[in-house]
Amino acid sequence: MIYLDSAATSFYKPQSVSRAMRCALAEMTSPGRGGHPAAMRAADTVYECREAAAALFVMSDPTRVVFTMNATHALNLAIRTCVRPGDAVVVSGYEHNSVTRPLHALGAEVRVAAGRLFSPEAVLEDFERLLPGAKCAVCTHVSNVFGFVLPVEEIAALCAAQGVPLIVDASQSAGVLDVRLSALRAAFIAMPGHKSLLGPQGTGLLLCGMDAEPLLYGGTGSQSALQTMPEELPERLEAGTHNVPGIAGLQAGLRYVSPRLADIRAQETRLLRQLAEGARDLPDLELFYDESARSQVGVLSMRSRTLDSEAFAERLAEHGVAVRAGLHCAPLGHRSAGTIETGTVRFSMSPFNTEQEITEAIRILHRVL
Amino acid sequence: MQRDCLILFRSLTYAQRAERVLERAGITATIRKAPQSVSDRGCTYCVKIHAARMERALAVLEQTRLQTGRVFVAEADGTLQEVRR
Numbered sequence: 444m445i446y447l448d449s450a451a452t453s454f455y456k457p458q459s460v461s462r463a464m465r466c467a468l469a470e471m472t473s474p475g476r477g478g479h480p481a482a483m484r485a486a487d488t489v490y491e492c493r494e495a496a497a498a499l500f501v502m503s504d505p506t507r508v509v510f511t512m513n514a515t516h517a518l519n520l521a522i523r524t525c526v527r528p529g530d531a532v533v534v535s536g537y538e539h540n541s542v543t544r545p546l547h548a549l550g551a552e553v554r555v556a557a558g559r560l561f562s563p564e565a566v567l568e569d570f571e572r573l574l575p576g577a578k579c580a581v582c583t584h585v586s587n588v589f590g591f592v593l594p595v596e597e598i599a600a601l602c603a604a605q606g607v608p609l610i611v612d613a614s615q616s617a618g619v620l621d622v623r624l625s626a627l628r629a630a631f632i633a634m635p636g637h638k639s640l641l642g643p644q645g646t647g648l649l650l651c652g653m654d655a656e657p658l659l660y661g662g663t664g665s666q667s668a669l670q671t672m673p674e675e676l677p678e679r680l681e682a683g684t685h686n687v688p689g690i691a692g693l694q695a696g697l698r699y700v701s702p703r704l705a706d707i708r709a710q711e712t713r714l715l716r717q718l719a720e721g722a723r724d725l726p727d728l729e730l731f732y733d734e735s736a737r738s739q740v741g742v743l744s745m746r747s748r749t750l751d752s753e754a755f756a757e758r759l760a761e762h763g764v765a766v767r768a769g770l771h772c773a774p775l776g777h778r779s780a781g782t783i784e785t786g787t788v789r790f791s792m793s794p795f796n797t798e799q800e801i802t803e804a805i806r807i808l809h810r811v812l
Numbered sequence: 813m814q815r816d817c818l819i820l821f822r823s824l825t826y827a828q829r830a831e832r833v834l835e836r837a838g839i840t841a842t843i844r845k846a847p848q849s850v851s852d853r854g855c856t857y858c859v860k861i862h863a864a865r866m867e868r869a870l871a872v873l874e875q876t877r878l879q880t881g882r883v884f885v886a887e888a889d890g891t892l893q894e895v896r897r
Contacts, residue, residue, distance in 0.1 A: 475824040475857075478845035486843070490828040506825050665823040667854030678823045 445800045446765045449638065450587055450615060450742050450791030454765075456641045459695040464643060467691035473684050475664025485687045492694035493677070499701045500632065500650055501623040509649040509677040510690060514614045515541040516658075517633035517649035520680055521610045522581070524655040525630060526551050530578035533607075535566055535593055536779030537586035540772045542612060546581075560780045561733040563594040570598050579630075580607050584622065585615035588776040588789060589731050590715070590742030592620070599627045608653065614638060617648075618700045619708050619741055624650045631655070639707070639741075639793075640700055642693030645686055651676055659683060703794070711741045711792040714801050718743055718790060721805035727812045731780065731787065744787035747812060752786040758811040759788070764804050766790050815863040818892070819870070820846050820856055820881035827857040830878050837872045839865050850884060850892060870896070 446454045467488060472479075474486035493505035502508065511517040518541045526532055528550040534542060536557030546553050554573040558566030574580065580602050584595050595611055602609040608630035613622050617632075618639030624632055630653045636646030649655075657672050661682035666673045673679050700707065719732045727748050733739035747755050756768035769786045770777050777783040790804070821827040827843050834841040839861055846858040861869050863885045873880055883896035 475855075483843065486824055486828065490825065490832075493825070494832075504829075506829055663823070665854075665856055668851075669853050673823060675823050675826065677825055 444763050444765055445796075445804050447790045447792065447796065447800075447804060448765050448767050449793035449796075450590075450771075450789060451767055452637050452644060453639060453641050453793055455793050455795035456643075457695065457699040459699060460641060460643065460692045463691040463695040464688040467688040471687050471691070473664075473687060475678075476684070485685075488687065488691050488694060489685055492690045492697065495694055495697040495701065496648055496650070499622075499697055500617075501625055502650060503625075507651040507676050509651060509655075509680045510685060511633075511647035511649050511680075512645060512686075513637070513647040514612065514633050514635040515647075517631075517647045518542055518581075518610070518612060519545050520649055520655055520658055521631035521633055522546060522549070522579075523658060524653075525579040525608050525610060527578070531576055533570060533573045533577045533580045534775075535570075535582045535598075537583055537588070537591055537593065537776040538581065538773065539583065539587055539612065539614065539776075540774070541614075542581050542583070542610075543775055555775065555779075557779045560589060560731065561591055561735075561738045563592070563597075563738055567594050567597050567601070570601055574601055574605050574607055577605075577607050579610065581610045581612065583612040583614070584620065585740055585742070586773070586776050587615050587742070588771045588773050588787065589744050589780060590615070590739045590791075591733070592616075592738045592740055595627060599629060603628050615741065618696075619704070619711060621704065624652055628652065636689065636693040636696065640693060641696035643689050646689040646693045648693075649680065655680055657682065707794040708740065710794050710796075712736060714792045714796055714798070715739065715741065715743050717798060717801045718805065721801070722808050725809065725812055728808075731782075742789060742791045744782075744789045746782065746785050746787045750812070752788050755788050755811070759807060762807040762811060764807050815888070816886045817861050817863040817866040817869070817895075818844070818846065818850075818858040818884045818886065819861070819873070820850065820858045820883070822853075822856065822879070822881060824857045826878065827859050830859050830873055830880070833872060833876050833878060834859065834861065834869055837868075839869050839872065841869070847892065850882060850894075852882075856881070866895070
């Protein structure tokens with residue numbers, strides 16, 4: 444199989460990830476649930492993972508790194524903290540349902556800074572126009588459908604100037620691009636562990652630039668005599684037993700990614716360009732490709748002019764190429780790009796993909812179309 | 813005999829952060845569950861250091877703005893003497 448669906452879940456992981464998870468299962472219990480060695484080993488692992496995340500995302504205080512089940516959980520925490528029913532919220536036109544559904548459920552007034560695909564300037568102009576009077580802004584760093592890199596630094600500066608808290612969805616950028624909480628001055632940055640951070644499914648992180656309200660209430664292993672949740676992060680947001688094997692795996696992923704960030708981006712960009720160049724001469728194919736390579740990373744969407752997107756992906760799967768077709772849980776992004784009726788077929792890279800794999804994928808593309 | 817000092821924290825994570833800050837400052841510290849008798853709000857954790865390093869440890873923690881809880885010194889008979897609230 445040639446796996447090109449890493450934007451959904453990274454499949455190729457360093458061996459250290461599964462090793463760390465096996466070690467956690469064999470030797471650790473849960474942090475904050477005892478003073479015995481198995482609990483304290485778990486506590487050390489969990490804290491070391493917070494430290495690794497704080498180092499990668501340039502945070503001085505590891506206690507503001509909160510573990511979640513996934514990015515959706517992290518985004519729900521952030522949105523429920525910042526947004527009240529009826530509040531005006533500015534979002535980019537490339538948000539995932541993990542942002543738009545919680546806002547819809549809250550009854551927020553959603554203003555969409557749609558912006559043209561691969562035009563950071565257009566997105567920025569829309570944010571500037573829509574921000575006055577907003578209570579919150581939410582922006583994905585990289586579109587999960589098109590790999591479009593949004594100008595989050597500039598959007599963050601606009602939000603800071605107007606005192607609007609910003610929530611950044613770093614689901615597709617964490618582990619590929621430079622993401623810094625302090626530089627962005629974001630209220631929150633949310634991300635999953637199982638994509639480019641190379642951790643296991645069922646892990647996620649919320650980086651907190653401000654205090655937050657819990658979604659879940661329950662045991663934290665601290666201040667147990669109180670019936671209210673602790674005020675302090677991270678315990679305030681981490682009710683219940685931690686996913687220690689998952690966190691151990693995530694820590695191994697963070698350790699792998701941290702010193703290689705520039706190389707990972709370079710490799711994914713090289714592969715994306717190779718795929719685009721190899722597929723562009725197919726007359727039946729429409730590519731969503733930023734020729735300048737300035738505003739795209741890791742993801743290349745395409746659609747056939749004659750073949751349904753799901754049928755297209757099925758044909759690729761029959762030839763051993765794993766991709767994802769459809770709306771990718773991001774109908775807003777497809778509306779902004781004009782692909783809502785057809786969806787797209789998405790190819791997404793991993794640092795472990797090779798040029799040979801891309802060459803073979805191009806050969807198969809020519810065969811199935 | 814070397815006496816121990818217990819510095820209480822509101823959470824395990826705060827105690828872990830304090831332990832690392834102290835270790836980096838050259839002060840040996842270990843995390844323990846705090847005795848129930850001194851845990852006002854129920855389960856909590858503390859950092860154990862040598863009592864002789866207490867003043868320096870508290871200064872280091874204050875510099876890093878790490879909020880501490882109650883501070884105790886363990887007497888020879890095992891009783892805890894509160895030295896700071």
